[in-house]
Amino acid sequence: MAFSSAPSPVPSAGVATGSDLLRFAAIGSVDDGKSTLIGRLLHDTKQLFDDQLEAISVASRRRGVDGIDLAYVTDGLRAEREQGITIDVAYRYAATPHRKFVIADCPGHVQYTRNMATGASTADLAVVVVDAVSGLREQTRRHCCIAALLGVRHLLVAANKMDLAGWDELAFRAVADDIGELARRLHVESVVTVPVSALHGDNVVDPSPNTPWYDGPTVLAALEQAPAGAWASGGGSGPRLPVQWVVRNPAGGRSYAGMVSGGTLRRGDEVVVLPGGQQSTVADIRTFDGPLPEAPASLSVNVSLADDIDVARGDLIATVGSAPPTSPELEATVCWFSDRPIEAGQQFRVKHTTRVTPARVVSVESRLDVASLELRPSPHLADNDIGVVRLVTATPLAADPYRVNRVTGSFVLIDEATNATVGAGMVGAPAIAEPRGS
């Protein structure tokens, strides 16, 4: 049990900077090999500890698997191993000499789309796993669509099971072409497609001898090169501070604690407190460790204002001139996660930034057809549907369009009876949808 001097699974004990950290989600249809790919990636980059490998090989033998089932690296629940599927997101952490990774291995079943959305909602990039033999399925399209709606701008496509496809370049090209067309329609910024066998490790970490016709990066190389850090900044709206907590200083005065998003908040900034609309100036920004001249997005800080105005949890501090509109009316793209369909007249609680307020559904405008990417009129959204919904809230919300700021542009819908989270909303119509009949 002693520590050994074997090669380090974490070559650098240094502290990574924000852009040296990539958050990615593995998405795609059930049985296309997401968990196996993540298991392979962790295995071949030596991120698995000896005891974890031993436990996985024991579990694999118990279930009659020849060798080790790499899916067990992330499929850790009893029910997942019994059924051979992923039920909920597993988070894993990895580091190479170039980068740290936070990995969300998402479930592929339609039934667990809510868990996939959970995993993809904080991702910079999605690894889309596609079975090269069967090609893109409806669920692959649904996942790509949800990822794009959530603001994922980069896709890394693993055309998997290339061994079963006979290492046929045409099978790979078919996947690359189909996903390229989908990505274009989803307005994704970049797509890299890699021919892999997650089972055997081809082109995952080590280049494969079976694909002489392919000269692109391996999955790992592509992950190390992908743009990162988009998630942490929240967007380019201008600075916002949703007030989480009012701190009463023993020496007198109050400060407002929260996490900055959308830009850098600076001492001396002219700000407005929404929805009330009072104006003041940032007098002081500090953390437990002392004062800061400015607070970049993603820092948790305490802010004091020059004027003694009424500020409470749920209020939003934004700079004058860049402040978001404030309104009780909200049009949003909603992912629905409940057996009971959402329709006009229903009432929920909305959690938007740090405010929870009652909301009523004015109307369900449309439902997104995942296959055609068309918005079609619909009076309701069923479980796992995506569509456009109009809401009216009890308290006006200071909300940005989601594409401008992920923090102030997102909300969840909460069932008033059960407290379950039944929907996820993004302010504005889906940027990806095409007019019907186009």
Added chain:
Amino acid sequence: MTATIDAALGNEATGSPAGGAPRPDHLHLLEAHAIFVMREVAAECERPVLLFSGGKDSAVLTRLAEKAFRPGRFPFPMMHVDTGHNFPEVTDYRDRRVAELDEELLVASVQESIDAGRVAEPVAGGSRNRLQSVTLLDAIAEHGFDACIGGARRDEDKARAKERVLSFRDAFGQWDPRNQRPELWHLYQGRVRPGEHLRAFPLSDWTELDVWQYVRREHIDLPSIYYAHRRPVVARDGMLLAVSPWVAPTAGEEVEEATVRFRTVGDATCTGAVRSEAADLEGIIAEVAASTVSERGATRADDKFSETAMEDRKREGYF
């Protein structure tokens, strides 16, 4: 301006490019997120509690609570679920830290649960670790807690890897891993009905290495047993257990005086030591970075009972 903020953030040699935006590093992001989670729980829940075992993760949590709420007081008490089988260095540390913080500490005692007949003392040599679930759930009911903030991390175990940052518990204290609430973005919603509660894990995305690097950056005081020292141990079930009033050598076991340290700190009967010469943080960080055995794999007998030992314990209310 750029240099100023790097200095203010405590950035070590990660100076920003001239004229570029300041770059919070990986630990700053983890810290800011953990603070955010704690404030959300404090604001959304009626009666939260901060679980404090005296281990390194709860030491980090406590520092984060200071960062989240000072100059105010913590908006929750601290609570130690005490098996009675403690390392004295850890209880000393616990009492010292609580005194320094000047915050309220509750102690929920497994011994009292045994005395009250709520749980049975395990057979001789057994561990009280699993009994903590009952004591914890009783304390939650007694005090009416609706959220327990704990230091569990997703990198510790394959069941924890599946858990939400705010993890719902039903009226029986159970975790249902097949039916977790969706948790998108950083919208943590903490609404529960009476009798139900949440477990909140601000350190969800931290790794063991992150914790040690943060301990170094923040100069966080820890119990001395985390650092290499000499003590009598016995080898049992592939682990080195410290000889104590509750762990005595049995027939055929030999006591060895070894240089060891603890990688995790829990109940003395099921927490193993590792051989190590790492007497300071630099040594420990180098060791953790080079380790080929996971933190709990090296040191926790409680995870070795079955393939899904942690999931099974969590389902019945464990941390």
